[in-house]
Amino acid sequence: MNELLGEALVEHGVVEFSLYQSTQAIGKEDFDFKVKVLKELVEHHVKEEEKEFFPKAKKELGDDSLELLGKEMKAAFEQELESDFRQPLYDNLRQVLAGALKPVPSERKPIKARQSA
DSSP states (O other): HHHHHHHHHHHHHHHHHHHHHHHHHHTTTHHHHHHHHHHHHHHHHHHHHHIHHHHHHHHHHHHHHHHHHHHHHHHHHHHHHHHHHHHHHHHHHHHHHHHHHHOOOOOSSOOOHHHHH
16 A cells, blocks of 8 residues: 555545435534535545546556446446445445554654654
């Protein structure tokens, strides 16, 4: 896992948690606030991925692989639109909160050591 992928995974988790909170707030007083935050998180994340992640993926994968991947993702997305997103979302959140997704140790020096270097 590199820094860019690690950050993206954390942001996905934050978006998923915000989506969970928004669905829990449907019909409640704080729904609009939670949806506004969700929207801002998604917009920020999309801008970052379009600027940094996608160009690197395109360079590494090439046009043919990306075209095939895009078709596969579109088909999977269309299939998922027919199902309820909430259960997989809740399952994923349970895994994250239980620590099922553990980060790979960084090769960088600890912050303290870098500051004194």
